[in-house]
Amino acid sequence: MAIRPATDTDVLPGRPFPLGAHSEAGGTRFAVTSAVAEAVQLCLISEDGSERRIELTERTFGVWHGLVKGVTPGQRYGYRIHGPYDPSRGLRCNPAKLLVDPYARQITGRLTSLHAAQGFVGDPNRSTASTVDSLGSVPLSVVSSPGGPDTGVKPEVPFEESVIYELHVKGFTEQHPFIPEQLRGTYLGLAHPVTIEHLTRLGVTSVELLPVHSFVDEPSLIRAGRHNYWGYSPLGFFAPHAGYASVPGREVEEFRTMVAALHAANIEVILDVVFNHTCEGGPDGPTLSFRGLDAPAYYLHTKRGHMADITGCGNTIEAASPTVVRMVTDSLRYWTTELGVDGFRFDLASTLGRPHGGMFDRDSTMLTAITTDPVLSRCKLIAEPWDATGEGYRVGDFGAQWAEWNGRYRDSVRDFWRGVTGVRDLAYRLSGSSDLYDHNLRRPWQSINFVTAHDGFTLRDLVSYDGKHNEANGEDNRDGTNDNRSWNHGVEGDTTDEAILALRTRQARNMLATLLLSTGTPMLTAGDEMWRTQSGNNNAYCLDDETSWIDWTPSPSSQDFLDFARSVVRVRANGPALRQPEFFEGRTTPSGAPDLIWFRPDGEEFGEEDWFDEDRRTLTMWIDGSNSQARNRVGELVTDHSWLLILHAGAEPAEVVLPGPEYGETYKPTLDTSTADGTPAHPGVLEAKSRVTLPERSLLLLRAPRPDPDN
Secondary structure, three states, X not given: OOEEOOOOOOEEOOOOOOOEEEEEOOEEEEEEEOOOOOEEEEEEEOOOOOEEEEEEOEEEOOEEEEEEEOOOOOOEEEEEEEOOEEHHHOEEOOOOOOEOOOOOOOEEOOOOOHHHHEOEEOOOOOXXXXXXXXXXXXXXXXXXXXXXXXXXXXXXXXXXXXXXXXXXXXHHHOOOOOOOHHHOOOHHHHXXXXXXXXXXXXXXXXXXXXXXXXXXXXXXXXXXXXXXXXXXXXXXXXXXXXXXXXXXXOXXXXXXXXXXXXXXXXXXXXXXXXXXXXXXXXXXXXXXOHHHHHHHHHEOEOOOOOEOOOOOOOOOEOOOOHHXXXXXXXXXXXXXXXXXXXXXXXOOHHHHHOHHHOOOOOOOXXXXXXXXXXXXXXXXXXXXXXXXXXXXXXXXXXXXXXXXXXXXXXXXXXXHHOOOOOOHHHHHHHEOOHHHHOOOOOOHHHEEXXXXXXXXXXXXXXXXXXXXXXXXXXXXXXXXXXXXXXXXXXXXXXXXXXXXXXXHHHHHHHXXXXXXXXXXXXXXXXXXXXXXXXXXXXXXOOOOXXXXXXXXXXXXXXXXXXXXXXXXXXXXXXXXXXXXXXXXXXXXXXXXXXXXXXXXXXXXXXXXXXXXXXXOOEEEEEEOHHHOOOEOOOOOEOOOOEEEEEEEOOOOOEEEEOOOOOOOOEEEEEEEOOOOOOOOOOOOOEEOOOEEEEOOOEEEEEEEOOOOXXX
């Protein structure tokens, strides 16, 4: 590439903070941190691919900075770092590699040559530096314009009212027939009125977007001609992924427009963020940014300088590093204040609590910096409480301000409905998982309850396959978990057997209803409500095709399941006692009964020995609505009817005796999973102590109307 001299370039000292590229004083101020660099060159890339190199001579606090006159938004740039190349100390500075600015708010281009991006020759841990120039083969940073469309008023939905919906920006609308073709699979596709209508009719309060930080494909996928569909391979933590823009270069503007449209519908935006590893992979991976700037400041290393990996992704971001703590909190604040985001789900969050890769500490520097930040403390903060190691499995162990993906909830519900366990653990999950969260100042809504997620079977596949079928991923079906806790109900995959199909859909209704009627915050996976299948693939991370995209083509089965999902979400929304923000305590209520009681099928309360009967397949849960701890938006307590939830996972019908009149004079069936749309098979009012027969593997919700105060 041609290199133009920069002797005539007007460069002023500028300031070290904020980091990144910022337009000011008739030019752009650049600032990048590297404590190990001996010299830093800012490289401005022209439209013809030629390069103008500018020395940044000012260094303050380890930040190299300068204000370059005449540089305007839209200018592409990168950095070349001159410094030590010594893998034995983890140092991999190499000026032949053009590096992306970690604080770039816009990134363009992609990785096209692994050879050019490789920073070494020979053994990566005992190597010499490669002299191949990577310009033209790697992504570039772009100076962005400040501001943009207003993102609207944040809905600030209370956690106890939240219904989270996990979706992929591209896959959600890529095949939607009523969205203009040029908008499908984009931020604007998600902002389209038909998309918003689907979400609001379903009752979604918060969308949780799979990664939208700028990402690139891993070397193994590039070699195989594949693509990282999910996006868990980040390159830039400030730049929205350009591939989701309908117009290249307008991704920031379109992202803000999407947020505004969702906010206008009172839907929050939660981002799945990946601050545990980057796209640069292990020591044999490409040098695109962090590795070449100051590898020890960004990555976890052993004492011998080798990269350590507790994520299973080749590298681990060093959560104890001040450089990383600053970058993570700066990134989160930017997405919150400038782009309107309402909350974050932290992928493999346990790594953030393991400084230097050691033991987990809920009060670690990184986790504390996030929760004590005056901006971030007001966001929804959700941890995925594990990493790739045993030490990292920390469900229930995060601090007071963290909600968590409750993996034990998923496992318990799956196990109960496939009939392989008793009811003891299920009772904890139904009532807010107090065994996990009622010991460190947390609330039941900090249990993010889910049955399915992006990684794993869809709900339909969960009841249709015993094992994974990931052959399309190109790894001989070795990838993806084998711990699916699924059941095909007699036939693996598709079948025309009507009895099996009926049982599968009923089991799916059972799990969806259990999820939405449990205390805690439910998370749905996009497409489950429309009976989506991935044909048994439980790890479709590299399938950017119809396998992963949502099919909007209506069918009788998809419409039935959608109607059922809407009805259950509506029951939850209208039943505040079903989503209380306080743990049940056995406290006496105005009705004279405890706030929560468990019954056996014979209508008697559970005894201590009953909980340890692993052959029990039926559980009745009574919630006293007269003492509901739910509140309205102004903080007033809201009373409710009392509720009776009966879950029966047995293979034969079960007769259940309803509780006595002290709990409710009458009971009104409200939801019944034995019917396609949830309408009770026997809708008549039932008297106390009535006998009810539940079909095999079914769930029945009954309402005990609160007494009329005028009578």
